[in-house]
Amino acid sequence: MNDATPDPLTDIRREIDRIDEAMHRLLMERGAVIDRLIAIKRTSQTGSAFRPGREADMMRRIADRHEGRLPLATAEHLWRTIIATFTHVQAPFTLHVEQGPEALAMHDLARFHVGFDVPLEGHAIPGRVVEAVRASTGDLGLVRLEPQPAGAWWDALGGEGPQVMARLPFLPAEGHPASTPALVIARPLGPGSTSEVSVWAVHDDGDLHLGSKVEILAGVTRNGVRNRLVAVPGAEAPAPNALPLGGYAQPAAAR
Template sequence: MTQAAPTTLADLRSEIDRIDAAMHGLLMERSQIIETLIAIKKTQVSGSAFRPGREADMMKRLALRHQGLLPLDTVESIWRIIIATFTFVQANYSVHADISGGDAAMRDSARFHFGFTVPFVTHEDARAVIAAVADSAGDLGIFRMDLGASAGVWWRDLIGPAQPKIIARLPFIERPDHPAGTPVYCIAKPLTDAAVREIVLYAARVERWSEQLRHGLAQHLAEVSASAADGSHLALLVAASGETPVDAIRSALEPAGLKELTEIGSHAARFAFKSVR
């Protein structure tokens, strides 16, 4: 016999209490699994628990299945905090942020994506963030993607096998009026087996600017994300599809007198969400 749906306020409140208790129980059950994971993988070492590819996949599946009255912003934030906090439990870390473009936007981004349990450390510019992450046991760093020329050639500080690399572009779910919509790069020490390579980033040095560059790169699903003078040369930050061979990027940059091309990270492609409500 099918149980009748609750009809009174008392019944509805009782159902809400039941669901709340069930959600709390599931979080505690998830915690127990993480304890087992730590024991099996012995990952309670800072920086060893980041899985940006898995996180991006989880967020995409969450957005695709979401429906109903509850805003996706709220659901995304809850899930991000769950992921970030359980990662912190596995291996403590801090988030370093460049606040040169304003503290509020970066603080909103850090708290939306990593919650309040993970320590938040501010710095005066992107290069200081990179240095802090490089000197840490395994922290994360975030800074705005739209840094101007005054920020210098910060991406060259990511060159080198032991230097931090870009591992994510946040927010992953792209939509208008996102509450933490400031586009930021997230960096970490190199991840050996967890990086996602849908978008690959390169640091390049060329002799001069050439209008052929944009067209040549676009043909290979690539673009110049940032540029700045670097002594007598021009430094470029190039973003390309992970399916584009590095030789194709190199060929597209040759007309400008390519001197150097080095991979400095990768991240998941943004997921554009359109509400079906």
């Protein structure tokens, strides 16, 4: 090939460089916009910049427009990393991760969602995650959704303390690289943080029938008392004695 012959590979690489530069410049521009957001959001009031409802809208839009060769999970991971990094830029936080029997999968789940700028702290049991979030100003927690755990860790949620804020995976798909079911917990995030699905603790002696819309996330029975962590669309209590423990945006249907 002499100098006059166009080289298609060079042309394509030039195109890739143009796209990479545009993406990098846009990310830097995003950083400048976040600087303006910090000034108006007053995150210092709650200690956390995390807004799970907003993130759910953003992830849904990514999933809706996604097409082509790039796997959706890669786009999801890139944006989760961008969003978590900018959350951390606004107000530094640690992600407390339950690392019991599925420690490696939980570590993957955490890194998939927050990248590497957010520090992780591992805890052997879910109760320790809840304690660590309670003792912090704006830390988040990640607890694996085990249907029959050793103890009712959710008893420590609710009130002014940590609550359920998000459910993972949010964009489930066959072969997804971070598909361990888990709940994200945080201390209350202030007004305006409504959720599509509410989460409750329901105690009964074994014969309470919950409606068909109620999903049992986990349950423990001790001394004849059944203690179930349940989720229900909307905000209405699933049973008269149900205790509110937060809520989350409805994850997408599996692709």
